[in-house]
Amino acid sequence: MNEMIPVLRLSGITKGYNHGKPNEVTVLRGIDLELARGEVVALVAPSGAGKSTLLHIAGLLDTPDAGRVEIAGADMTDQRDRVRTRVRRADVGFIYQFHHLLPEFTALENIVLPQLANGVARKEAEARAQELLAQVGVAPRSAHRPAALSGGEQQRVAFCRALANGPRLLLADEPTGNLDPETSETVFSALMALVRGTGLSALIATHNLELAARMDRQIRLDQGRLGAL
Ligand code: ADP
Numbered sequence: 665m666n667e668m669i670p671v672l673r674l675s676g677i678t679k680g681y682n683h684g685k686p687n688e689v690t691v692l693r694g695i696d697l698e699l700a701r702g703e704v705v706a707l708v709a710p711s712g713a714g715k716s717t718l719l720h721i722a723g724l725l726d727t728p729d730a731g732r733v734e735i736a737g738a739d740m741t742d743q744r745d746r747v748r749t750r751v752r753r754a755d756v757g758f759i760y761q762f763h764h765l766l767p768e769f770t771a772l773e774n775i776v777l778p779q780l781a782n783g784v785a786r787k788e789a790e791a792r793a794q795e796l797l798a799q800v801g802v803a804p805r806s807a808h809r810p811a812a813l814s815g816g817e818q819q820r821v822a823f824c825r826a827l828a829n830g831p832r833l834l835l836a837d838e839p840t841g842n843l844d845p846e847t848s849e850t851v852f853s854a855l856m857a858l859v860r861g862t863g864l865s866a867l868i869a870t871h872n873l874e875l876a877a878r879m880d881r882q883i884r885l886d887q888g889r890l891g892a893l
Pocket of ligand 1 (some may be wrong): 682683689709710712713714715716717718856873
């Protein structure tokens with residue numbers, strides 16, 4: 665892959681809801697953003713500013729009203745759903761505030777399943793899952809179901825799941841927002857180590873300015889536009 669091509673490029677993204685109705689709302693008013701390879705960017709925004717909307721558009725879970733979304737140089741804007749789903753599965757990892765692990769599966773299986781969906785053989789998928797769990801210090805818990813894990817452990821397993829298919833781009837929406845400050849610190853450090861170790865690009869929404877300061881660049885979303893923090 666050409667290192668000069670941004671992993672994510674958003675150009676002129678606009679998005680609103682309830683068009684033509686009395687409750688019409690414009691959320692994004694012309695978003696331009698580039699993430700270089702290996703770059704980790706903090707997205708800081710007041711609640712309701714549209715960061716989830718922006719992350720969903722960047723991750724091909726939603727479509728803008730206007731503007732262009734490129735992943736590693738490929739224009740995804742007008743691609744069919746099948747193509748967008750394939751690119752999303754292979755190239756994009758998501759992390760949410762809540763872990764969203766499947767409760768009836770073990771930690772290991774939760775990391776294996778997305779790999780199987782991406783065509784990886786089970787043995788290989790299990791080895792990769794073990795390796796990822798070891799990197800975040802949860803290997804001894806690999807056979808536990810989510811309910812038997814602490815909040816910090818659940819979230820670290822969710823990080824492993826997001827990285828299971830070796831995405832180019834990680835999108836995270838308040839990844840430590842549900843944790844107490846001390847756990848948040850440990851879990852965030854584990855996330856940064858994972859991200860730095862793989863060299864992927866990440867856009868990480870957070871309210872925590874201390875965590876934001878540890879990323880390469882900080883941007884603010886306000887009134888539908890991006891600016892410096
Ligand atoms: P954030 O993640 O920054 O809290 P969101 O992206 O979730 O913000 O939402 C931004 C704004 O768009 C909010 O005012 C929200 O109410 C509105 N919104 C989000 N999704 C929808 C939807 N599906 N229909 C109508 N309004 C929505």
